[in-house]
Amino acid sequence: MQLIEVKDKNTQKLFHKVPHLIYKDDKNWAAPLQGMVEGIFDPKKNKTFRNGKAIRWVLLDENGELLGRIAAFINFNLAKTYEQPTGGCGFFECINNQDAANMLFNAAAEWNKQNGMEAMDGPINFGENYVNWGLLVKGFMPQGYGMPYNPEYYEQLFRNFGFEIYFEQYSYHLDYTxxxxxxxxxxxxxxxxxxxxxxxxxxxxxxxxxxxxxxxxxxxxxxxxxxxxxxxxxxxxxxxxxxxxxxxxxxxxxxxxxxxxxxxxxxxxxxxxxxxxxxxxxxxxxxxxxxxxxxxxxxxxxxxxxxxxxxxxxxxxxxxxxxxxxxxxxxxxxxxxxTELEFSWAGDFNPKVIAIYEATGAKRAKTHYTMRYLFDRSKKVKKAPVIN
The missing domain is CATH 3.40.630.30 (Gcn5-related N-acetyltransferase (GNAT))
Structure with a gap:
């Protein structure tokens, strides 16, 4: 397998091609606009680059066929607000192959380590958390705009590598009729x-x-x-x-x-x-x-x-x-x-917001996980503290 950094138009095309291979037969998936994704990795458009950095890769097999992709990034404004300096990874897409997934995760982890991090969260966004944030584990249906969608097997790829749940994200649906x-x-x-x-x-x-x-x-x-x-x-x-x-x-x-x-x-x-x-x-x-x-x-x-x-x-x-x-x-x-309203998302650390959503009669429809990987494998992930 060959890991290639995305740094020109040709590799950008490969980066955007990966999800179309993964979801080619999945009617629930809505392809994000390529221009909006590219904007996230453009220092001229994404202000997170003011005090942050990012990198991304695509993974190919020995025949040059695409296997997956991933991005790694650090928002230094947030990284050191955690118990340990924490970066992130996201935009992960991969075939159902643990070796391929591990190669992508390892690339993101090593890059974060080299930049002074002791952990990484994923899959998350390089920017605000109301888009591209979380791993879908329940509610495999068409997602609301900005909410991530992925195959069911992704959870096992993350867990097998060593990611643990940092917090859960709940989406509620309300029938307006x-x-x-x-x-x-x-x-x-x-x-x-x-x-x-x-x-x-x-x-x-x-x-x-x-x-x-x-x-x-x-x-x-x-x-x-x-x-x-x-x-x-x-x-x-x-x-x-x-x-x-x-x-x-x-x-x-x-x-x-x-x-x-x-x-x-x-x-x-x-x-x-x-x-x-x-x-x-x-x-x-x-x-x-x-x-x-x-x-x-x-x-x-x-x-x-x-x-x-x-x-x-x-x-x-x-x-x-x-x-x-x-x-x-x-x-x-x-x-x-x-006719339908989606409340997304409420973290399990925020019971007040969950109570507001449930008071409207909305039903919990989807669950995403924000997961954390600690580079010191002797330590356990502490879940996000509940907001009182």
């Missing part, structure tokens, strides 16, 4: 109409104001997390600019208490339902197809990317109030074609 629990709506309507609370959905004409509010809520909601780092407003501007084709301003909500931002809610249409038809390419024909399917309401699912609440208001029912506001939008003719 069925009513929410009555008690939930009573609380939601009561909160939504309290005069001290105000709710606004996103408006592009007020982007600067909403970005400030987003950062305020994010910093309040996640500052108690052990791996918290302040949010860079430029990251939000980049997300908005790069996602205009899929964002629906009426699915992004902010809650205020006497004009102070206290909660946020970001939901997006599940464009995987369109990507299933594009085969990972957004050329001229792909763009025309995308616009056609988007305008013909092919998408009937949405995915909640993020929901954050200032801890001071986490027992106020404010999240119910946001859902009540969103429900009024979903009743409008322009949004009635949405």
């Amino acid at each position: 069925k009513p929410f629990p009555e008690r939930f709506w009573k609380i939601a309507e009561w909160v939504a109409k309290k005069p001290q609370y105000n709710f606004k959905h996103f408006d592009y004409s007020q982007t600067e104001e909403f970005v400030k509010d987003f950062c305020t809520v994010y910093d309040a909601a996640w500052s108690f997390h052990e791996h918290y780092k302040p949010l860079d407003p430029d990251d939000i501007y980049d997300f908005i600019n790069e996602s205009k084709a899929i964002l629906d301003p009426k699915m992004i909500w902010f809650a205020y208490h006497e004009d102070r931002p206290i909660a946020l809610f970001v939901m997006i249409p599940d464009i995987n339902q369109i990507l299933l038809k594009l085969n990972g390419k957004l050329n001229l024909l792909g763009i025309l197809k995308f616009l056609y399917y988007k305008n013909t309401k092919t998408i009937n699912r949405t995915r909640i990317l993020i929901m954050g609440i200032d801890p001071k208001y986490q027992r106020s029912g404010i999240e119910s109030g946001i859902f009540w506001q969103q429900e009024q939008i979903m009743k409008q003719k322009s949004h009635r074609h949405y």
Whole structure:
């Protein structure tokens, strides 16, 4: 077997070809857009490179046939917030062969070691955790946009190499054609109409104001997390600019208490339902197809990317109030074609978020694992601590 570093257009093509070989007969898999994947490994587009580095490889057999691929990376802003310096690996795809998988995992581990790491997490993203994060182990069905999909045998490849579960990630599905629990709506309507609370959905004409509010809520909601780092407003501007084709301003909500931002809610249409038809390419024909399917309401699912609440208001029912506001939008003719909502994802370390999702009547549909590999094989992985 031959491991080749990806560093030119030819090896980039091989990198993108691997998943098409793995999933050629799998109707659940939606090919990610190649340009978006390449953007993750482009220092000009991915700000994680400001204090991070990445590398990737493809694996071929003796006849030059593709066997797999992997990327390794380190976000130095996060690496040393763990008990041991921890890097990562991701974008793993491989045939069902442990020797091939081990060769890929070993390459990622050795590179992380050489860069001062003592462990690596995988499969994860080189950037934010709401996309490309986790190993699917339960719920082998079409995934929401940004949620990883993989063959069932991947879990064994990871475990056999020595990866252990660092935390579990749960995705919940809500059938929009069925009513929410009555008690939930009573609380939601009561909160939504309290005069001290105000709710606004996103408006592009007020982007600067909403970005400030987003950062305020994010910093309040996640500052108690052990791996918290302040949010860079430029990251939000980049997300908005790069996602205009899929964002629906009426699915992004902010809650205020006497004009102070206290909660946020970001939901997006599940464009995987369109990507299933594009085969990972957004050329001229792909763009025309995308616009056609988007305008013909092919998408009937949405995915909640993020929901954050200032801890001071986490027992106020404010999240119910946001859902009540969103429900009024979903009743409008322009949004009635949405019949399913995915909440993804909630970590097993965050029981408060899990409780919120379950209170809506949503059912747990999928489980992903974030796994950790310690380079000192005499040590055991400690699971991520529960947030109190």
